[in-house]
Each structure stands twice: as structure tokens, then as C-alpha cells.
Amino acid sequence: MFGNWNWGIFLEQAPFGNATYLDWLWAGTQITIALSICSWILAFILGSLFGILRTVPNRVLSGIGTLYVALFRNVPLIVQFFIWYLLAPELLPASVGDWFKGELDPNIQFFIIxxxxxxxxxxxxxxxxxxxxxxxxxxxxxxxxxxxxxxLPQAYRHVLLPNAYRIIIPPLTSEMLNMVKNSAVASTIGLIELSAQANKLLEFTGRSYESFFAVTVAYVLINIVVMRLMKLVEKKTRLPGTFGG
Structure with a gap:
């Protein structure tokens, strides 16, 4: 098996796009990184907002936070992708929905969704x-x-959240790593990210081992960078005398 591997396949000219197969993988890697960064920013904002709501002394606000968690944690991710893909544009105002579906570039549509x-x-x-x-x-x-x-908002902003974030940096790192891996599910709705590019390479070359070995290495390298960055953040934000300090 190993003797039949052809690593030179990545430098061969792809059938279209005036690029090599390595360029395809690099383009998919860029989309995966961009998707992970943008998704993480949104997830961090939403998670912080609803995490606060779940701890405030107001049953209505706390219930809103609980409903959000129950809805998005208990539905499989692939199902959520198809719900966003099929239903979200239909829930927009008619003019915005028509522009989103008819005029916006499909790749941008898939990325936003x-x-x-x-x-x-x-x-x-x-x-x-x-x-x-x-x-x-x-x-x-x-x-x-x-x-x-x-x-109360000032107490959360200046006292509680800064200390809470320091405590949860390790689990947040795990969530960031999971997000990078979960980004592969976006290929099911048409986004040409890293795993989708590997499938294209396999389709045109028939080289399954080389294609998915390269993708595996790419995901590992991305996650190593994430872990190193978060380790640095944890070190820089550590407070002596506190949990983790």
C-alpha cells in the first residue's frame, strides 16, 4: 500500500482553475480557517451573552438562556446545517431573501450559512x-x-466575567478545536472547505490515501496552532493566587 503512494500528485495541474491540486487543498484550508475564526467570534459573543443570562436572578432571562442551550445542543449538527440552509433564507424579509438566494454568490451564501x-x-x-x-x-x-x-451589569463586566474567562480557557480551547473539526460538516451544503477539496482531489485523481492523509495533516497543524495560541493566552492572563494561577 505505502509503496504505491504518489506524493507528486499534489504538484500536478488540476483539470480546471489554472491551479495544482496542492492549490486546491490550500484554498480549502483557507476557507476552513476563515470559517472557524468567524464562527468562533459569533459563538463567543452568543455564549457569553446567554451564559450571563443563565446566571442572572431573573427567571425569564434565565429561561431564555436555558431554551437556547436546549435547542442548539440537542439537535445534531448536520440537521442544523440543513435547517439553516433550507429554512433560514425563507424566514428573511422577501426582498432580502430574494437577494440572498438569487443575487449573492453561492459560495458566499454557503459561507454565511x-x-x-x-x-x-x-x-x-x-x-x-x-x-x-x-x-x-x-x-x-x-x-x-x-x-x-x-x-449588576458592571459587576459582570469588571469583576465576574474577567475572572470566569480565566478559569474556562482550557474548555474553551477544546470547543475551538471541535469547531475546526465540525467545519467539515459544512461540505454537506456545498461549501468547498478542506474536506470537500479532498473529495474533489479523490474524484479527479483516484488517490484516496494521499488526499485524506494531506487533509489529516492540515487539520492537525491547524489544531496545534490553536492549542499553542490558547496556551499563550492562558499564560498571559493567569493571576497569581487564583484558580490556575
């Missing part, structure tokens, strides 16, 4: 991490912040 799907899905998981981080803090921190005259 994938960002929203991955962002909302991962945001529900980040929400639980943020909630856990806040509830892990000593109860006296919130009381001391309120006693100093801070409002």
Missing part, C-alpha cells in the same frame, strides 16, 4: 462553559462588587 450554524451550535456549548465559570467563582466576589456601588 455555515458561520451562523456553527456559531449558534458552538455558542450553546460556550454558554455552558461561561455559566460554569461564573458559578465557580466565590459568591463574595459578586457581593463585594455590588457593595462597592457597581450595578
Amino acid at each position: 455555515s458561520v451562523c450554524c456553527l456559531g449558534f451550535f458552538t455558542g450553546a456549548r460556550v454558554c455552558e462553559q461561561v455559566k460554569t465559570g461564573i458559578l465557580t467563582l466565590p459568591r463574595g466576589q459578586k457581593g463585594a462588587a455590588l457593595a462597592l456601588g457597581l450595578t
